[in-house]
Amino acid sequence: MMPSSRAPRAALDAARLSQIARDLGLDPVRLVPSTGSTNADLVQAAAEDSAGHLAVLSTEHQQAGKGRLGRGWVVPAGAALTVSILVRPVPALPVEALSWYTMLAAAAWCQAIAERTGLAAGIKWPNDVLVDSRKVCGILAQLATTPTGPAVVVGTGMNVDQDAAELPVPTATSLRLASGERLDRTELLGAYLRRFVNLDAAFRAVGGNAGAPLANQGGCSLCELVAESLATLGQDVRIDYPDGTSLQARALNLAADGALLVRDEHGTEHRVLAGDVHHVRRSDGQYA
Numbered sequence: 001m002m003p004s005s006r007a008p009r010a011a012l013d014a015a016r017l018s019q020i021a022r023d024l025g026l027d028p029v030r031l032v033p034s035t036g037s038t039n040a041d042l043v044q045a046a047a048e049d050s051a052g053h054l055a056v057l058s059t060e061h062q063q064a065g066k067g068r069l070g071r072g073w074v075v076p077a078g079a080a081l082t083v084s085i086l087v088r089p090v091p092a093l094p095v096e097a098l099s100w101y102t103m104l105a106a107a108a109w110c111q112a113i114a115e116r117t118g119l120a121a122g123i124k125w126p127n128d129v130l131v132d133s134r135k136v137c138g139i140l141a142q143l144a145t146t147p148t149g150p151a152v153v154v155g156t157g158m159n160v161d162q163d164a165a166e167l168p169v170p171t172a173t174s175l176r177l178a179s180g181e182r183l184d185r186t187e188l189l190g191a192y193l194r195r196f197v198n199l200d201a202a203f204r205a206v207g208g209n210a211g212a213p214l215a216n217q218g219g220c221s222l223c224e225l226v227a228e229s230l231a232t233l234g235q236d237v238r239i240d241y242p243d244g245t246s247l248q249a250r251a252l253n254l255a256a257d258g259a260l261l262v263r264d265e266h267g268t269e270h271r272v273l274a275g276d277v278h279h280v281r282r283s284d285g286q287y288a
Contacts, residue, residue: 009078009161011060013186020190024197026054034061034077038084039142039155046086046144046151053088054197058189062157079162079174081189084155085196089208090148097208098152100258102127102141102274103226104203105154108195109137110229115191117179122231125251125260126274129158130231133286134173156192160185199225211256227254236283237262239272248283 017029035041038057045051061077085105089095109129110121113136122130129137137158144151159167159174160183167174175183198216206212210223217225227233232251239247239262249262249270260272260280272280 009076010185011078012058012189016186017058017189020193021056024193026056026193026197027052029056029058029193032057032059034063035059036063037155038062038082039140039153042084042086042153042155043142043144046146046153049147051086053086054200055086056083056193058083076162076166078185079166080160081156081158081185081192083189083192084153085193086144086151086153087200088146088148088151092204093208095150097203097210098141098143098150100203100208100210100222101152101154102139103258104199104222105139105141105156105196106137107222107225107229108192108199109139109156109158111195112188112191113175115195116183116188117175117181119175119178121229123226123229125230125232125254125280126258131173131175131178133231134171134178135159135169136173136175136178158188158192160188210258223254223256223258230254232260232280237280238283239277239280241277251280 012031014031017031021027021029038059042051042055042057059082062082087098087101089098103123103126106123106127106129110123113119113121113131119131124130127139128135137156140155142153144153159172161176162174164177202214202216203222205215211221213219213221233253235251237249237251239249247264247270249264251260251262253261255261255271261269262272263269
């Protein structure tokens with residue numbers, strides 16, 4: 001379905017992305033017209049040892065993308081930003097620090113959105129970015145096996161230019177709908193890459209310690225940086241577990257390992273790990 005304005009959607013500018021990559025000290029951004037999944041492609045490249053640390057793969061049209069728990073994610077060509085980044089832990093990070101990269105990517109997107117649009121974005125724990133309490137971006141981190149050990153591919157799908165009719169659910173939005181402006185996707189992707197690279201460098205400088213102050217983030221730790229944007233905190237939430245049970249609780253804080261700390265109606269505190277749940281939703285039914 002074409003957008004109601006019928007205005008053509010500008011393609012990503014490969015030359016400008018190459019310059020951004022050079023400025024950041026990265027290999028050239030690999031940009032493909034169409035693919036099934038940028039995450040799957042980059043996981044395979046990591047296994048074949050043909051992609052280095054912070055290799056970037058983006059596509060104009062992802063046809064078989066997946067979110068958490070295998071949910072599909074398909075958008076009109078040229079309407080979104082679909083990008084995956086490979087993160088290798090060696091030599092600066094312990095492997096367990098890779099679990100933070102979902103939220104590191106979310107923090108990078110919040111910063112990039114503020115830079116390019118002035119909108120205040122928030123994070124819905126553990127892997128969504130919100131604008132006006134609606135989902136604008138989903139993040140999926142996948143473990144990759146390389147000849148030198150484990151790595152992680154962090155894939156994101158950012159709704160940029162969709163009309164309301166092109167969004168899959170009423171709880172979603174796009175940056176154009178939220179800002180009222182048609183954005184330059186190349187500039188937005190460049191802003192995200194700069195923020196991601198800066199956060200990665202700072203996180204590596206502290207050895208992957210999410211509680212340690214980051215030099216280029218005003219002294220905030222990664223844990224604090226994420227918590228500042230975490231829309232889930234302070235909310236009454238319903239946590240749905242894979243076995244069909246659920247927990248009603250108040251979201252209190254983010255633990256040093258990225259777990260969500262909650263307190264139920266009886267005053268008992270629980271640690272909720274992303275891999276142990278299907279959903280964390282506000283108990284009033286709102287998305288955040």
